[in-house]
Amino acid sequence: MVDKSEKFRWLVRLGFAARGVVYALIGYLALSSKGHSDGPSGSFSYLQKVPGGTVLLYAAALGLLGYGLYRLCSPLFDIENYGSDKTGIAHRAGHAGSAFAHFVLAYTAFQFASGSGSSGGSDTAEQAAGTVLSVSFGGFLVGLLGIAFFLAGLAQAKKGITASFMQRISNRAPDFVEWLGRAGFLARAVVFVIIGWSLVQSAWASSSAQVKTLGEAISSLADNGSLYTLVAVGFLLFGIFSMFMARYRIIPDLGSQGLKPSFRN
Template sequence: MVDKSEKFRWFVRLGYFSRAVFYILIGFLALTAGSADTGPEGVFRTVQDFPAGTALLWIVAIGLLSYALFRMCSPLFDIEHEGSDRKGIAVRIGHAGSAIGHLVLAYSAVRLATGNGSGGGDTAQQAAAGVLSVQFGSFVLGLLGVAFIATGLFQAKKAYSGEFMHRISASAPDATRWLGGAGFAARAVVFVVIGWSLIHSAWISSSAQVMSLGSAISSLHDEGILFTLVAAGLILFGLFSLVLARYRIVPDLGAGGTVPTFRL
């Protein structure tokens, strides 16, 4: 009989697998389609076009939800012992942001799998317009932009330092450090672009012209080699996520079988 910790590890590994599928496809679509539909809906439609695509889309959606719940355990339970000092709190808040982002992706995948996809429209701009319409909305949107830029800088730091290797088994392939570094660097660029679009929209132009993940990538299309490097980097981040699906050190559930604790 599979114990609860083993089930938990399988859900986390499914989450990393789904993240891998998402980033490999979004980078591939960017390289092959240029400024065409490179956003999450484009990725999920591509998955749905595969043989047994709807079933695979459900697996990806469940995986993204699993990854989101795993990340939410960090701010709630500090499962990876980040601590409660200023740096630890910042990391755990970042994990909460990652959880929310992947919940949104899972929701988008489920909507398409059930035939309720939006079929168009820029949801990022619609959301921004809603925030700008309320009191202090521009202030909140601007702060969100600052958070995205800070996250981008943190991603760049991880790419340079290789600190992400501390949570990976020593038996992982030798290329893991290189794959992760390239992937985090590409994500850093995308997050900074999204953050700047939020700040510009909230505090400079007072419009709702903000960027989603897909539009942030597409906005680099005229930048030549930078666009190619970012798109290729996202594919490498997907491959890095595949490595994590196998070699990531996953916390065990505690004695009560509910709260995970990290295995140091």
């Protein structure tokens, strides 16, 4: 009989696989379009058109939901023992943001699976930012979010440079997984900084028009052909990396003594 810990691990692994599919398609479609990216919505739209796409989208929605719940366990229960010092709190806060982002992705995948999805990510992002900017201290909040993206970008770059992510991957993983991760995290760093800058600009100008989605952030690099290609390739490689993570990521146990990791290979 499969216990709760085993079910938890399988759900998280499905989440890593779903994330891998989304990122790989983002990178592939960005390379195919040569200067334009629709981001996650483009990936879901692509899946919608392939044979068995509806089943894949429902599986992606479930996986992304599972990944979001996994990330939410970090700020709530410190599932991976980051601690409560400044660095630990920063990691856990970042995971809270990741949880929210993946809940949104899960909902979007579900919409496409049920036939009600659309590729209007840009309008949605602008509307959300416009709503925040319209309230008291809204510009301050959007500015803080922009700074958070800057810091997240720096964290992604640090992971890409130091390969610290390998500490939580089984030593049975192939050696090339490290280089897939390095390329992917560096590509994400570039995009996060672009999104952060767009949010800071929006806060400064009190206008939501500058807000960039993930797809728009990649597309904004189109005039710099080499960087655009490198980022697109990086996203594709990060997707492949995430698929290997689905197999080799060390997942904490969901035990009777609380949500705590058992880092074993």
